[in-house]
Amino acid sequence: MKKPAKLDIDGKEYELPTVVGTEGEKGVDVSSLRAQSQCITLDEGYANTGSCKSAITYIDGERGILRYRGIPIEELAEKSSFVETAYLLIYGELPTRAQFRDFSNSLTENENLHEDMKYHFEGFPYTAHPMAILSSMINASSCFYPGLMGTRDSQRFDVQASRLISQVRTIAAFSYRKSRGLPIIYPKPLYKYTENFLHMMFSDVYLDYELKPEVVRALDTIFILHADHEQNCSTSTVRMVASSQANLFASAAAGVCALWGPLHGGANQAVISMLEDIHESGDDGSRFIAAAKDKKSSKRLMGFGHRVYKNYDPRARIIKKVCDRLLNSLNISDPLLDIAKKMEETALNDDYFVERKLYPNVDFYSGIIMRAIGIPTEMFTVIFAIGRMPGWISNYKEVVDNPRSRIYRPRQIYVGEKERHYVPVDERTAKVKKSR
Ligand code: ACO
Numbered sequence: 001m002k003k004p005a006k007l008d009i010d011g012k013e014y015e016l017p018t019v020v021g022t023e024g025e026k027g028v029d030v031s032s033l034r035a036q037s038q039c040i041t042l043d044e045g046y047a048n049t050g051s052c053k054s055a056i057t058y059i060d061g062e063r064g065i066l067r068y069r070g071i072p073i074e075e076l077a078e079k080s081s082f083v084e085t086a087y088l089l090i091y092g093e094l095p096t097r098a099q100f101r102d103f104s105n106s107l108t109e110n111e112n113l114h115e116d117m118k119y120h121f122e123g124f125p126y127t128a129h130p131m132a133i134l135s136s137m138i139n140a141s142s143c144f145y146p147g148l149m150g151t152r153d154s155q156r157f158d159v160q161a162s163r164l165i166s167q168v169r170t171i172a173a174f175s176y177r178k179s180r181g182l183p184i185i186y187p188k189p190l191y192k193y194t195e196n197f198l199h200m201m202f203s204d205v206y207l208d209y210e211l212k213p214e215v216v217r218a219l220d221t222i223f224i225l226h227a228d229h230e231q232n233c234s235t236s237t238v239r240m241v242a243s244s245q246a247n248l249f250a251s252a253a254a255g256v257c258a259l260w261g262p263l264h265g266g267a268n269q270a271v272i273s274m275l276e277d278i279h280e281s282g283d284d285g286s287r288f289i290a291a292a293k294d295k296k297s298s299k300r301l302m303g304f305g306h307r308v309y310k311n312y313d314p315r316a317r318i319i320k321k322v323c324d325r326l327l328n329s330l331n332i333s334d335p336l337l338d339i340a341k342k343m344e345e346t347a348l349n350d351d352y353f354v355e356r357k358l359y360p361n362v363d364f365y366s367g368i369i370m371r372a373i374g375i376p377t378e379m380f381t382v383i384f385a386i387g388r389m390p391g392w393i394s395n396y397k398e399v400v401d402n403p404r405s406r407i408y409r410p411r412q413i414y415v416g417e418k419e420r421h422y423v424p425v426d427e428r429t430a431k432v433k434k435s436r
Pocket of ligand 1 (some may be wrong): 263301305358
């Protein structure tokens, strides 16, 4: 696609440059359209809008392909570790031994929170959702390291990035301990990343949690599979905030808030609630599937469907295998897994789901693995946030390293009142009904 695209508006023709990505993705660059024609493009929900050029993650939703920096997710899930994958995403290449050692050491050096941050945990009620605590505490961290907050200095960026990757895990574990009224467990420098998270979550003060390699590997794989996913809702949020030159911690905290919703990261929690309800009601999943297809019902088959994948989510394929392997090795039989598998089979053979290309996404089986590990449901989205942190950081870096980067500022088509005049309070009649 070398020739410019042509657009006819009200009989006048405009030429717009075209763009082709390294994998042949085609786009029309509309950035000059308004200046030429006074018209903007309207794309509610951004389903057809490329917000940036990015060299981090490639997805082909039709063919079910996901690659980080060109490397297929299947290879990373099998051969890499979360820490190595984080390095790959942020710096663009797999690390040498020396680079990996330096990066790991930097994560260890930065794993402890500033001691005064502990007092902030006291202010949250026991009922606080861990995602609320996580976003608040990530944002609060920036107050403790004001000297690090410059955005364009690569050495400071390296320390900030390590601190954030390392501390998101510490904050997450502390918020869990707080919600259960348990004493805080500090990280152990000798443990690797995922081991340390499990230790901080589940050890007692006088008895260390027994680290089983298959559990560590399963959780590490979950982190790898969630590490990036190009311009999804939370990553776009991080880039949006970064574009205003807000610091890395503020940008990542915003990403956590976006991830919290049930249509995004909150889906893994919603999947387990759905499966539990189905199990408790004695349904085998078929009644729920019928309700999910009924347009009068607000139910959706959680863990199914994806904005980009119109084929099986490659992460779901990997996670299903990890789930089977883990439950077998721990000798766990979970009725929710049986229901999930039956529902998947039914949905994949049902015209409603087939026609709409709705396949299981990464969240469909991840919750069952986390349940088996003993991670409580309200922590599921937090696990997603820990995994997604390297992706947010690499996208943040791409924004601030780009000398042509501009503040993100979409436009709109205004559909409100035309100009009208202020009415004094005594002359007004109530037009808005307030819900009680
Ligand atoms: N169950 C039943 N119907 C569904 C589902 C579902 N899970 N997902 C989509 N549909 C239907 C819609 O009702 C719509 O039907 P229609 O054309 O008859 O109106 C059609 O499929 C298209 O759906 P949209 O909502 O337009 O698709 P969109 O791309 O906007 O949404 C989303 C994608 C949000 C993931 C959606 O599929 C969904 O809500 N899934 C369940 C929640 C979920 O699992 N989210 C996790 C996403 S992955 C992640 O964030 C890691």
